[in-house]
Amino acid sequence: MATKKSSKRSSSTKRGSARARASSASAQSESIIFVGSSAAQIESMRAAKRSASARLLQTQQSSTFSALAASTSPRPEMNLVGVGLGEKISGGKHTGVMAVKLLVRIKYPDNQVSDEERLPTEIDGHPVDVEQVGTFRRFMPPAPMPNPRTTINPARPGCSIGFRDPNNQFIMAGTFGALVRKGAKRFVLSNNHVIADENQLAIGSPIFQPGFLDAGNPPQNRVIAKLSKFVPLVVGGNNKVDCAIAQLTSQNAATNPVLFIGPPTGKKPAQIDMVVHKFGRTTGFTVGRVTSVETDVSVQYTAGVVSFQDQIIIQGLAAQPFSAAGDSGSLILERSSNKAVGLLFAGSTTHTIANHIGDVLSALGVSLVI
Amino acid sequence: MATEQEIREVKRRHSERLRSLPGVSGVGIERDAQGNYVLAVHLDDPTVQQQQQLPDELEGHPVKYIHSGPFRKLPADEQA
Numbered sequence: 001m002a003t004k005k006s007s008k009r010s011s012s013t014k015r016g017s018a019r020a021r022a023s024s025a026s027a028q029s030e031s032i033i034f035v036g037s038s039a040a041q042i043e044s045m046r047a048a049k050r051s052a053s054a055r056l057l058q059t060q061q062s063s064t065f066s067a068l069a070a071s072t073s074p075r076p077e078m079n080l081v082g083v084g085l086g087e088k089i090s091g092g093k094h095t096g097v098m099a100v101k102l103l104v105r106i107k108y109p110d111n112q113v114s115d116e117e118r119l120p121t122e123i124d125g126h127p128v129d130v131e132q133v134g135t136f137r138r139f140m141p142p143a144p145m146p147n148p149r150t151t152i153n154p155a156r157p158g159c160s161i162g163f164r165d166p167n168n169q170f171i172m173a174g175t176f177g178a179l180v181r182k183g184a185k186r187f188v189l190s191n192n193h194v195i196a197d198e199n200q201l202a203i204g205s206p207i208f209q210p211g212f213l214d215a216g217n218p219p220q221n222r223v224i225a226k227l228s229k230f231v232p233l234v235v236g237g238n239n240k241v242d243c244a245i246a247q248l249t250s251q252n253a254a255t256n257p258v259l260f261i262g263p264p265t266g267k268k269p270a271q272i273d274m275v276v277h278k279f280g281r282t283t284g285f286t287v288g289r290v291t292s293v294e295t296d297v298s299v300q301y302t303a304g305v306v307s308f309q310d311q312i313i314i315q316g317l318a319a320q321p322f323s324a325a326g327d328s329g330s331l332i333l334e335r336s337s338n339k340a341v342g343l344l345f346a347g348s349t350t351h352t353i354a355n356h357i358g359d360v361l362s363a364l365g366v367s368l369v370i
Numbered sequence: 371m372a373t374e375q376e377i378r379e380v381k382r383r384h385s386e387r388l389r390s391l392p393g394v395s396g397v398g399i400e401r402d403a404q405g406n407y408v409l410a411v412h413l414d415d416p417t418v419q420q421q422q423q424l425p426d427e428l429e430g431h432p433v434k435y436i437h438s439g440p441f442r443k444l445p446a447d448e449q450a
Contacts, residue, residue, distance in 0.1 A: 165450065172447035193443050213446055242443070272401050282446060292410060294378070295398020296385045299441045307389065313398060326446030348395075348439035351412070 037098065045085055048100050048124040053083040056102070056119070074108045074117045081105055081136050088129040099129040107132035146259045148281045149173070149214035154252055155224045157331055158259030158279035161190060162211025163197055163227075173211025175281040175329035177343055178264060179256040180245060180366040187245035187366060188225045188254060190329035191345045196230035196244040198303050203227055207246040213326075214281075224253040231363045235304040241355040241363050242308070242345040256369040260285045264333055264368050267357050269293070270312045270341040277335045278344060280327030287335060288314040288322035288352065297353055299346045312342045312354040322352040331357075340368060372431050374399070377407040380429050384409075393418035395441045400434060412438040 037045075058077045073079060082103035088095045100123045107130055121128055146152070152159045161176045174194030180187050188207060192198060195207050206223040208215070215221035230244035248254055257263040259279045270276070274290040292313040298305050314332065316322035323330070323344055332342035332354050342354030361367055372380075377399050385397040388411060396412030409431060413419060416437050426433060 162445070168450050170447050171450050172445050174445045191443070191445075194445055211446075213448065292398040292400050294381070295396050295410065295412070296381070296389060297396040297398075297412070297441050298389050298394075299443060301443050311398075313396075313400075323444060325442075325444050328444035344444065346441050346443050348441050351436075351438045351441075353441060 044124070045098060045100070045126055048126040049083055049085050052100050052102065052120070052123045052128075056080050057083050072106050074106075074113045076117065076119060079104045079106060079108075080119070081133065086129070088127055089131065090129075097127060099127040102128055102130045103133045104130055105133070105135050143260070145284055148175070148259055148279070148284065149210050151210065151220065151222070152259075153209075153222075155188070155209045155254040156257060156259050158261070158281075160210035160214045160281040160326075161188065161194065161207055161224070161329070162213065163195055163201055163205060163207060164212060165197070166201075171212035171215075173213035173281055173326055175327055175344070176209070176254070177329045177331040178258075178340065179254055179369040180361070180364070181369050182366045186248045186251060186254070186369065187228060188248065189243065189245055189331075189343070189360070189364070189366070191242045191343070192230045192233055192244045193242060193301065193345070194244075194329040195225075195246050196227055198301055199230065199232050201227055203229070211281075223249055225249060229364060233301065233303070233306050235301070235306055237307070239306055239308045240310070240359050241343070242306075243343055243355065243360045243364060245364050245366060258331060258333070261333065262338060264331065264340040264370055265338045266340070266370055267361070267368060268334065268337070268339040268341060269358065270332075270334075270354075270356065274341065275317070275335045276314060276332050276341060278322070278327070278330040278332045280323060280330035280344065282324045282326030283321065286316055286320065286322050288316045290341075291315055291351075293356070295353075297346070299353070308346075308353070308355075310356070312356060314342075314352040314354060315350065316352075321349065323347050327352075371406050372408075374407045377409055377431060380409055380431055384428055388424075391418075391422045391424075393422065394424075395438060396436075402434065408432055408434045410434045410436055412436050412441070414438075414440045 084101040086101045088097045088099035148159045160173045162173045178189045180189045205227045207225040208221045209224045225246035228247045270293045277287045279285050294310040295313050296309050330344040340357045343360045344354045346353040393414040398410050400410040
């Protein structure tokens with residue numbers, strides 16, 4: 001209740017102060033809303049407000065009323081949510097008259113209010129202004145950010161995945177980009193280097209969630225898919241995509257909504273200045289802007305420098321990086337439509353590089369599960 | 371003012387040669403603040419332009435140099 005009251009008060013005085021600033025240049029008095037009032041008048045108004053507040057405003061949680069209750073009634077104990085001081089507004093017009101403000105959830109027509117429910121028209125000789133403000137609520141906390149490096153079952157795009165190094169030299173993790181299909185078969189889509197180890201892994205190799213880098217020791221992860229197909233990366237050649245698919249070990253091993261973002265609604269070509277977002281294993285949810293849709297890049301791989309033609313370049317908004325190591329494989333979607341535009345695969349500390357999603361899907365012969 | 375197609379042609383003619391130079395990691399098309407298409411060249415660091423004697427213009431079109439740092443694939447990994 002205490003926080004409720006203070007938020008009401010600030011909202012009612014704000015309107016008064018803006019008005020006072022507009023109407024008077026001599027804003028030097030003790031409180032800006034009382035411009036032109038004497039000290040005695042001000043104290044009298046405040047006393048009236050305290051009196052109305054004590055008399056009318058519900059301060060105890062009653063058994064029948066909750067601040068968030070959906071039901072309404074003209075009864076003051078249910079309808080009155082705040083008491084303050086401010087300018088009386090009549091028929092939408094400022095009157096220049098200071099009043100005790102009674103803030104109600106709903107302003108009922110006079111004929112729907114019984115005599116005992118009726119709010120006073122004046123308090124201790126001061127005018128009353130009834131203002132409808134709706135129901136005050138706490139601002140909702142933001143939706144919790146999921147941790148993509150944990151076990152997520154069924155697996156969802158945005159979470160950590162990876163392969164097991166056959167030589168046990170390293171442990172790694174990348175990002176599950178999207179659920180894709182060919183006929184009735186369902187596949188995990190990610191980069192070649194995330195689920196096929198740059199052409200090195202045998203078809204049928206297990207794909208784990210989370211990737212071994214995130215699985216702890218001893219590893220707490222599970223097989224969700226088996227490598228089905230990759231587009232070979234060619235060192236010294238001209239590449240378009242870094243992508244691969246792994247067929248789910250069971251139909252319910254993964255679902256299609258991207259963590260935090262939701263399911264893709266389709267696909268469309270990226271455009272310069274398009275605002276995009278992604279959820280990835282390392283940086284989670286980030287928002288960026290497309291700066292180019294046809295940039296040729298030279299990218300450092302384990303096997304050497306791999307050249308890609310006509311790639312998408314993205315920069316994070318608000319000078320935040322759009323991606324970091326471990327985000328490879330993330331699906332990039334247009335922020336306003338959630339249509340998929342790219343598959344993240346490379347970058348520097350300042351720039352992110354993605355394949356065009358249309359090139360990825362056609363190279364693999366699959367479509368997005370939407 | 372250069373059309374998108376003109377810049378695309380310039381890019382096609384110079385992309386491979388420029389990216390063969392040490393420290394040049396990308397060649398693409400961007401739009402400047404006025405909305406004009408420009409050739410954008412990504413460099414590992416600000417010293418590359420002078421070291422490789424890269425011109426401010428190519429075929430009469432201004433070149434935008436971007437200091438992106440080297441591009442790498444983006445998995446996370448460490449020694450087992």
